[in-house]
Amino acid sequence: MRIVIAGGSGFLGGALAQHLAARGHDVVVLTRQARESTPPPLDRSLRSPASEDRGKIRQVEWAPDGHPGPWAKEIDGAGAIVNLAGAGIADKRWTAKRKAELRNSRVLSTRSLVAAVRAAAAKPAVFVQGSAIGYYGTNPEPTFDESCPPGDDFFAHLAVTWEAEAHGVSALGVRLVIIRAGIALDRRGGALKKMLPPFRFFVGGPLASGQQVMSWIHRDDWVALVTWALETPAASGVYNGTAPSPVTNAEFSTAIGRALHRPSWFRVPGFLLRIVVGEVAPIALINGQRVVPKRALDAGFRFQYPTIQEAMQAAVNA
Numbered sequence: 186m187r188i189v190i191a192g193g194s195g196f197l198g199g200a201l202a203q204h205l206a207a208r209g210h211d212v213v214v215l216t217r218q219a220r221e222s223t224p225p226p227l228d229r230s231l232r233s234p235a236s237e238d239r240g241k242i243r244q245v246e247w248a249p250d251g252h253p254g255p256w257a258k259e260i261d262g263a264g265a266i267v268n269l270a271g272a273g274i275a276d277k278r279w280t281a282k283r284k285a286e287l288r289n290s291r292v293l294s295t296r297s298l299v300a301a302v303r304a305a306a307a308k309p310a311v312f313v314q315g316s317a318i319g320y321y322g323t324n325p326e327p328t329f330d331e332s333c334p335p336g337d338d339f340f341a342h343l344a345v346t347w348e349a350e351a352h353g354v355s356a357l358g359v360r361l362v363i364i365r366a367g368i369a370l371d372r373r374g375g376a377l378k379k380m381l382p383p384f385r386f387f388v389g390g391p392l393a394s395g396q397q398v399m400s401w402i403h404r405d406d407w408v409a410l411v412t413w414a415l416e417t418p419a420a421s422g423v424y425n426g427t428a429p430s431p432v433t434n435a436e437f438s439t440a441i442g443r444a445l446h447r448p449s450w451f452r453v454p455g456f457l458l459r460i461v462v463g464e465v466a467p468i469a470l471i472n473g474q475r476v477v478p479k480r481a482l483d484a485g486f487r488f489q490y491p492t493i494q495e496a497m498q499a500a501v502n503a
Contacts, residue, residue: 186264188415191215191294192315194244196374197366197407198269204408205415206240213259215247215270249297257301260309265415266302268351269315270294274340275376288343295350302354311360313414314351318365318400318427320344323472325398330479331365331423360421362414364407367427367476370500371404377441377500383451384441390451395435397473400427403490403500413486425478432493434473440497 193202193214202212247256249270260266271291277283295314302308321329322336335341348363355361369375383389402410407426414420432440442449478486490496 187211187213187259187262188265188267189213189215189259189263189309190267190269191247191249191298192268192270194218195269196371197315197369197404198267200371200404201267201269201408201411202242204412206242208240208412210240210264212240212242213263214242214244215256215259216244217248218246247297249294251293251296251300253297253301253304257304260298260301261305262307263309265311265313266298266309267313267315267411267415268295268298271315271347274317274319279339284339288346291343291347292350295347299350299353302357302359308357308359311362311415312351312354313411314348314361314363316344316348316363316365318367318425318474318476320348320365321474321476323474325396325473325475327475329425329474329476331425332479360418362420363423364411364414364426365423365476366407367400367402367425367431369402369404369407370496372501372503375404380441381445381501384445384447384449387447388451389438389441389445389447390449390453391435391438392453393434395433395438395452397434398431398475399434399437400425400431400474400476401437401493401496402426402428403488403496405499406488406490406496409489410481410486413481417484420484422480424481425476426481427476427478428488428493428496429478429482429491430493431475431477437493437497440493441501443494444497444501 188205188210190198190202192198194216202214206212245256245259247254272286319340320335321333322338322341335345370377372381410426438449490499
């Protein structure tokens with residue numbers, strides 16, 4: 186099957202592309218800068234044992250502006266689309282210009298893909314839309330599952346708008362799955378890559394109070410969940426891409442320290458995070474949210490790394 190991944194050259198998308206190719210699919214990665222790339226290796230349990238069954242990964246350049254472009258020919262006849270396109274949420278301070286970039290990179294990419302599906306003679310069977318648990322807003326008290334309403338901060342509004350753009354494929358007879366991802370763990374990318382250096386130099390520890398809840402998922406479990414969504418005809422609607430056991434930031438920090446054989450006592454004050462990171466700090470680092478994957482568990486999906494210590498050991502020592 187040909188699978189098109191928008192944003193498939195990044196930390197998560199690259200791993201997904203490699204895994205799907207290992208399962209024999211031909212993968213087309215839509216990227217703003219097509220180039221040769223080697224995604225980081227997956228856990229052995231996610232690799233195909235038969236090298237002769239490997240598919241291919243091909244990169245195609247696109248410049249999504251809300252309309253189909255020359256790249257849209259890849260959509261016609263594809264079996265599936267996975268949309269992960271979007272500028273990094275925490276890569277830069279949230280100025281007005283950056284907020285517009287975050288919104289446009291998601292909305293225009295999704296709008297372009299939906300328009301390409303509408304124009305395709307042979308439409309894909311399934312469209313998997315990436316999203317984030319920022320949809321729920323930040324609140325330390327409740328436990329959020331897929332039935333919960335959206336929050337009321339910038340990230341929540343962004344996720345609502347992003348997801349809404351994808352709903353158009355349902356009217357076209359395409360099965361829509363939305364996966365709201367938590368913090369994906371792997372030492373070679375994402376948030377964890379940025380968190381590890383202080384611990385390696387013996388100055389790692391909790392952020393702010395340390396009591397804020399972190400909802401996380403091992404990268405390989407996220408890949409497995411997306412693959413399950415692609416290959417399970419009964420899967421539709423929203424699924425939280427988080428492990429079943431969220432933890433406090435202090436517990437998360439302790440898990441990093443144990444995996445690296447380092448202490449985890451150096452606390453970073455909340456006011457300093459606000460100064461250094463800006464508006465994103467309370468949403469991404471300080472306030473926290475407890476999110477559980479109720480629908481995935483109810484559907485029978487099983488996580489390879491359900492607890493933070495085993496996930497962290499695997500992520501750090503991969």
